[in-house]
Amino acid sequence: MLKELIVQECDVLLNIFPPFCLRVFQRLEKLIVTDCASLEEVFQLQVQGLDVEETYVVESRLRELNLIRLPKLEHVWTKYCKGNISFSSLKQVCIEECWGLKTLFPFSIAKDLQQLETLTIQNCGLEEIVSKNVEGSNEQEIWFAFNQLSILNLWDLPYLTCFYPGMHRTTWPALTKLIISECGRIKIFGHEESQIEHSLFLIDKVIPNCRRFYLAHVILR
Template sequence: MAKDLVQLQQIKVKKCRRIEEIIRDDKSTPKKIIFPQLKTITIKSCSVMTCFYLGTFALECPNLKEVKLVSCAKMVAFASTVSNQPQVVNIGDGYSEILAKDTSNVSAKPFFSDKVSLPLLKELTVEDMGNMERIWDDQLEINSFSKLKHLEVHSCVKLSSIFPLNVQGRLQRLKNLQIVECASLEEIFEPEITEAEINIKFVFPQVTYLNLYKLPKLKSFYSGVHTTEWPLLKKMDVYRCDKLEIFASEYSSSHETQGLHLLFWINKGTFPCLEELRLECNATMKEIWHGQLPEGYFKLKVLELINFPALTVLPSYFFRSLSDLENFCC
């Protein structure tokens, strides 16, 4: 049937409590499933749905711009080869036995695999997806997600990280990154196990807004040695991240930062355009800044500190770096 829907532009499925998948392979299925005109997919509150597409072939949506997935507690993959349907087995003498599918290991698989091609996807929202443990595969279709501009991950309680390390090169067009209420999240980028410790440079050339909210286990951006650059970032909000210290200079001594859970290591190129910064204090935080800071480094116009016990958390040289500050709330 999918091969006949060449003009289909929108799929929207809401509160369908018996649907397990939208598309399933059948005998007439070609070796590739293509929706040439599909632009948006919205799936919301489908309590037994396990995947969008169930089958063994590649799924291509060459013009898909937006995907929104909300409150589908059993959904473990966008495209899956595993069915929840019971298997009927002939055991002889005219009798058959129904065997339940073992799907206990399905949730360990990435939600988007290398069999999915989404080369023009610009907006991705995943919210309240209780079985999602990994969003992306280590190996993706060559052009998938390279146009992504908006990513919002909300209330995905099993995620321990957002990105595998090799996805970073696909985020060059990302403008808006929001990660909210992910109770198990420990890092933004998952660690890569290597024998040699390599200093990795993360560059987000288009991101203008970063929001990290209610991430009680978040410890770091990336646990390995790294630097980050956000040349166009203008607004950053960090609320209720209970284990985090926020900033440290790349020139900070190991004695100063030992045992700290630092979100960002700062150098001259990290936040050259940051104008609005909102931070909420936590029980772990003794300072929001560790190490020296050049005068005039930040271009902040708005600084809002929430639940900070005293201004002693801010060294004097931090304020000397805020020559453009217009609005300060504490």
């Protein structure tokens, strides 16, 4: 019945949830992990060649995820997740000072984030927000729908080059607050007719809905 878990200054931990533990913590709604010097992965879904996802079907109730000052974090979830583990209840995600993290969401996790309302990523080594889909990856265009996301904060991500490394479209109909600063490698706005695959937003789809913008040291076009 545990709903909130805080892990702080546990410098020996390599992961928070080893294989076969996801079902045990299926009712968990809030997870905060801070200042764990050796942590490499939060949700470990593969170990010694065994794919835990092959036998486990899990629907997590996790609503809030905060990961702060984890210098060796490489993956939040195992890099290549299949579709039978879902985190579709996530509403708030905050990642800060995780310079070893190169990608945040595996494709299978990102495509189900219909309830996500707030996404904050600050002071991280992120290169892409969603990793490449490796299952049946033909180069057809992929859609990501963030229908509830109202606040997006990207701050000091000097290596971020794209949202998703391939042809894709994103929808952000609820976005009202957009803060992007010190993200010098990513193209922020594109036009639908330009078909530029690595722009973060289509300008005509985002501008009409947003009430607050803050953009600094970014590539606008």
